């Protein structure tokens with residue numbers, strides 16, 4: 577058997593990590609609701625074909641990173657390496673065309689066979705938002721506003737820079753591809769082996785190379801803006817104009833190309849310099865051709881995904897919720913203690929019963945767990961139908977009825 581450890585690039589999520597990740601998801605879901613999104617949960621695995629073509633056979637994800645396997649029925653299946661293609665599959669097979677525009681919010685685990693490092697895992701988690709239907713620059717901006725508001729609510733917006741570019745329409749892309757190939761061909765032998773390969777398969781991705789030699793050549797490469805058609809330029813101008821009007825600051829980054837093949841027009845990333853090499857926390861763009869490529873009717877769409885681990889790494893853990901610990905101290909007190917805890921929970925307080933050890937041990941555990949109140953239930957309390965409440969912040973102790981405790985300011989402040 578393999579060593580009893582999580583597989584490379586995966587981890588168990590508990591405590592501070594679980595709490596900060598949950599905060600990201602809750603903030604996402606609450607804002608998705610405010611923006612009129614519906615929740616969609618697609619399967620974690622799909623037929624391999626769903627991802628292969630849309631993401632691009634030559635993209636890193638398809639070429640090197642997908643977890644694809646044959647199941648016992650001989651089907652080639654892929655653990656989702658992202659949400660978008662699976663959502664488009666669901667859009668087509670679920671007949672959602674009837675309901676466009678569709679605003680769809682999803683979140684969950686994603687799998688890529690990458691070299692693990694800080695902020696990069698083989699199983700990670702994404703929040704994901706797609707708007708399917710409208711081919712409208714204002715919809716791009718509305719979708720970007722959702723990401724911007726989530727970052728604002730999490731207190732992260734000032735720690736990221738919003739980069740945006742236009743990859744143009746098909747005609748712009750083809751023209752740009754041609755001018756890039758012409759340019760890089762002159763330096764073919766100076767390019768890194770990876771980039772030489774990409775010159776054949778996907779020249780745009782050379783712009784993404786981190787190789788120092790490549791970077792020098794890339795600096796003088798032609799820019800996509802020179803190849804944009806009039807329509808593509810007008811689309812992008814409207815996006816930028818609306819961002820200006822809404823006060824969303826951006827950096828026009830002509831080198832931004834994204835790692836997946838399906839994009840056209842608007843492409844964007846929120847990038848931080850606070851996570852080392854893995855600084856992109858949210859990335860997305862428009863992908864008008866994807867649904868048709870998967871066999872649906874031609875349908876425009878735009879979306880983004882955020883890395884939950886990366887966003888969570890930027891947050892400070894606010895600590896676990898504080899509890900009330902109910903302590904039965906007599907043989908006949910345990911059941912009463914369970915029912916007391918249940919009444920406290922119904923009143924909105926996190927409560928649990930500690931049945932093991934003597935009072936001293938229970939108190940030590942309660943203090944260590946940073947509990948807020950201890951409720952002592954000994955023989956005299958049970959006989960008089962009272963509880964003794966010890967305020968663990970002040971040390972004050974009083975014997976009262978459970979109802980009076982729930983009515984008290986101290987309790988109300990605690991659950992507020």
Ligand code: HAM
Pocket residue numbers: 657658659660688690695696697698700701702704705706835836856857858859860861862863878879880881882883884885886
């Ligand atoms: P992506 O840029 O491949 O886009 O991933 C989105 C985000 O997922 C990244 O910005 C990053 O925060 C996080 N991420 C990616 N790989 C890892 C990893 N190995 N470990 C931890 N976090 C990671 C997409 O996935 C597109 N589907 C986005 C999209 C939606 N475009 C249109 N709609």
